[in-house]
Amino acid sequence: MSRSSEPTRERIVQAANALFYSEGIRRVSVDEVAAKAGLTKRTLYYHFKSKDDLVAAYLAARDQPNLALFRKWFSETEGGVPGKVEAIFKNLARSARHPKWKGCGFLRTSAELANMPGHPAIRIGAAHKKKFEDWLRATFAEQGVKDPLKLARQILLLLDGSFAVVLLHRDASYMETAGEAARTLIETVLRKPRHRRG
Amino acid sequence: MSRSSEPTRERIVQAANALFYSEGIRRVSVDEVAAKAGLTKRTLYYHFKSKDDLVAAYLAARDQPNLALFRKWFSETEGGVPGKVEAIFKNLARSARHPKWKGCGFLRTSAELANMPGHPAIRIGAAHKKKFEDWLRATFAEQGVKDPLKLARQILLLLDGSFAVVLLHRDASYMETAGEAARTLIETVLRKPRHRRG
DNA sequence: GTATGTATACTAACCAGTGAATATACACAA
DNA sequence: TTGTGTATATTCACTGGTTAGTATACATAC
Missing domain, CATH: 1.10.10.60 (Homeodomain-like)
Known part of the structure; x- marks a missing residue:
């Protein structure tokens, strides 16, 4: 070195x-x-040592800044957790409207390399998403959510879904729709801490 | 011809x-x-006439059978709409566990061709997803859902999100998690036909 | 004998990775 | 201070293979 x-x-x-x-x-x-x-x-x-190595380095370099941005959007938003999560989607929508936006680099790489399941770049992408999932899970756990992992995964499904859908339709408003869905899912869980049918 | x-x-x-x-x-x-x-x-x-033409034909051939399968899974399931939609995700999870499964061909193509926004194949993929979205919207409208388009889009975000996430993590259980989220979103809307805060 | 359909053989460009040589910097001995 | 060795860093030129697309000729049917 x-x-x-x-x-x-x-x-x-x-x-x-x-x-x-x-x-x-x-x-x-x-x-x-x-x-x-x-x-x-x-x-x-x-x-x-190879192009594959370079691809892995490309994604590794995106990991930290990406997560930092999400956390920043979350923390700089006033109000409760549902609104803070929704704010992530709103900010994402804003960035997705920039002409150079091309979706999520991690997801696009995993789509391109779908025939190479163990590729280093895919592992880096999976680890990246897991980090975000875990951060969300911890956040929800602090709120007393009963199954914080499940809720975190549902939010991630909406997040990655919005990357895919917006890339396909080139319509960033889907990201705001995803944000509303995320808010609904979180509020549903926060509102029934004990009994069914609020 | x-x-x-x-x-x-x-x-x-x-x-x-x-x-x-x-x-x-x-x-x-x-x-x-x-x-x-x-x-x-x-x-x-x-x-x-070209490889691009062949790619478009490849996706065009997937359009109809794909939609037919979703409708079949929906219609052959007993019970109400929330359970029927959830059944689509359950069936998708089962198919995603097959070793040859590689995600959604439409989404993977749009990811591979993200630098060619107007490509015929992308247009075919977008039209395919819109058809499914519209079928869902009509189904929800029949149920008296107030904003059926929004709900249909939220379900599609979960659907496409599960394609992306399961392809990345190779863990089909995310599809069942997406199905639960879909059920929650649908039930939430069906349960409050008039007033806020149940 | 003209439409349709298929095959052989080719072009021109591209592409991941390498061999061999060179340049630079710095440590240490004279 | 000067000379010399060694690890780091960079370049030119190349290989062997692949690729989208085509020019041309041949077959078959009606």
């Missing part, structure tokens, strides 16, 4: 991020990534 | 269906499809 090579590696990952996310990993060649990073393919292969 | 060429074209679409769905459309070459169909690439290009 030399000190000076870190920026180079970082630049390659940035270039890979821009190209893989916007064009798809099978559509983009290693040469294109190298060109975008301003160096030769051979140099790229000095820092990454 | 000659009479005798129909079976050939059909055989090509079948081969494309098997390969594109299982391996992904960018991974599979036209030569492979032709070989699987038992003919040469040149013959394939006699029936389809």
Whole structure:
């Protein structure tokens, strides 16, 4: 691990991020990534042992910032948990309306690599989603929700569903619809702590 | 449109269906499809003007059977609408546990072609989902649901979300979780026909 | 003998990965 | 201070294979 090579590696990952996310990993060649990073393919292969390795690095670089953004949207919203979760969807809708938006990089990669179930990139994507699921689960548990894991998974289904649907229809309003559904599911559980039929 | 060429074209679409769905459309070459169909690439290009054209035909062929299956699962289930919709998710979970299952062909194609928004195949996928959404909307409308379109979209978000999540985690139980969420959303709307806060 | 349909053989481009050489930096000995 | 070795970092040029699409010719039917 030399000190000076870190920026180079970082630049390659940035270039890979821009190209893989916007064009798809099978559509983009290693040469294109190298060109975008301003160096030769051979140099790229000095820092990454294969294209698959580069793809994994591309997704690994998206993990942290992505989660941080969700937590920020949640925490900066006033009010209770239902509204805070709904705010995540509202913010997502806003970002999905940007012309360069192309859905969720993790989900798109898992769709592209559906024939390679154990691929490192898919594992990184799965771990990413699990982290978010677990954060939601903990949040709901603090609210005294009876089955916080189930509720967390339902919210994630709506979240990932909205990525898929909005990418297909190019209609970001589905994200707001998903947010309303999330609010309904959370409120339903919060309102019946003991007895049935509120 | 000659009479005798129909079976050939059909055989090509079948081969494309098997390969594109299982391996992904960018991974599979036209030569492979032709070989699987038992003919040469040149013959394939006699029936389809380009690979994009073939991809569109592959998805068009999935449209009808797919919708028919959903309607069958719905209609063969006893009880009310919430249980009938939940049954769709249960049946989907069962099919998702088969080893050859690779998610939703329409969504995976839209993920692979995310950089080509107007692609014919994406339009076919969008139309397919809209048909299902509209069928659900009509079904909910018959039940006197106040905003049947919104509810139909929420169910579709759960449906497509479960495709994406199960493909990523390879855990079909998410589909049953989605089914429960769908039931909750439908029952919530059916139970409050007039006033707020039950 | 003309429409339809199929096959052989080809083009031109692309693509993941590598061999061999080179440049740079820095440690340490003279 | 200068010379030398070594690990790091980068480039050029290449290979072997793949790919979408085509030019041309041949077959078959009616």
